[in-house]
Amino acid sequence: MLQVYPVLCRAGYMDNYAYVIVDETTETAAVIDPSEAAPIIAKCTELNITPQFILNTHHHFDHVDGNQELKQKYAAKIVCNAADAPRIAEADILLAPETPFNLGQASAEIIDVSAHTIGHILYYFKTDKILFTGDTLFNLCIGGIFEGTPEQMFAALNKIKTLPDDVLFYPGHEYTSGGAMFAFQYNHGSEDIKNYLDRARRRLAEGLPVAPVSLGEEKRCNPYLEATTLQDFKKLVD
Numbered sequence: 001m002l003q004v005y006p007v008l009c010r011a012g013y014m015d016n017y018a019y020v021i022v023d024e025t026t027e028t029a030a031v032i033d034p035s036e037a038a039p040i041i042a043k044c045t046e047l048n049i050t051p052q053f054i055l056n057t058h059h060h061f062d063h064v065d066g067n068q069e070l071k072q073k074y075a076a077k078i079v080c081n082a083a084d085a086p087r088i089a090e091a092d093i094l095l096a097p098e099t100p101f102n103l104g105q106a107s108a109e110i111i112d113v114s115a116h117t118i119g120h121i122l123y124y125f126k127t128d129k130i131l132f133t134g135d136t137l138f139n140l141c142i143g144g145i146f147e148g149t150p151e152q153m154f155a156a157l158n159k160i161k162t163l164p165d166d167v168l169f170y171p172g173h174e175y176t177s178g179g180a181m182f183a184f185q186y187n188h189g190s191e192d193i194k195n196y197l198d199r200a201r202r203r204l205a206e207g208l209p210v211a212p213v214s215l216g217e218e219k220r221c222n223p224y225l226e227a228t229t230l231q232d233f234k235k236l237v238d
Helices: 037-047 067-074 082-087 150-161 176-186 191-205 215-221 230-237
Strands: 002-009 016-023 028-032 053-055 077-081 093-095 100-103 106-112 121-125 130-134 168-171
Touching: 002 037, 016 037, 016 168, 028 037, 028 100, 037 067, 053 067, 067 077, 077 082, 082 093, 150 215, 150 230, 168 215, 176 191, 191 215
Parallel strands: 028 053, 053 077, 077 093, 130 168
Antiparallel strands: 002 016, 016 028, 100 106, 106 121, 121 130
């Protein structure tokens, strides 16, 4: 069973989420998208965890800045998409999309979602029903299309939409508040969006991340996932 521990980084500035994850059976651990090292080291110390791997979804600085310090401290191996390796320093394990990465007895499918950046990947732990989406999918919104095209982002989101509704997703930033008003208006104040926002407000007030949210709920409430045609999607991102 995979345990997930969110770690807020760059708080109040970019509000990144890194994640410390542990396969309970083997106690094999990893850090996903270490935006900065200090809060992750503090969480690992608190939990008495030594991560063996550093998993990157993409090359942006706010997802890899902690890589080298964590690698040096824990002798952890940096893992990324082979296509992104030229832009991620000291990468050790190069992944090919559609092939698995094993973390102890937990196994992640690697899904290419090039759009936010070219070479962006998702880590989908199918058995545990957990998905790490980096900067592709956020709560009620999506990442900016910096290197790809709207066509690529639409295709990327459609890959996510094929995954089961009971999968829980963990995004790379706390951007729920930024997407809330548009999502509420787009959904005409439906009960689904009201319930989503009520829970989000409670969690944020308690200093907790809104994530995880099930993909089923996100599909019902996130305007960018609700778009069924490329034309409709382009209207949202233009």
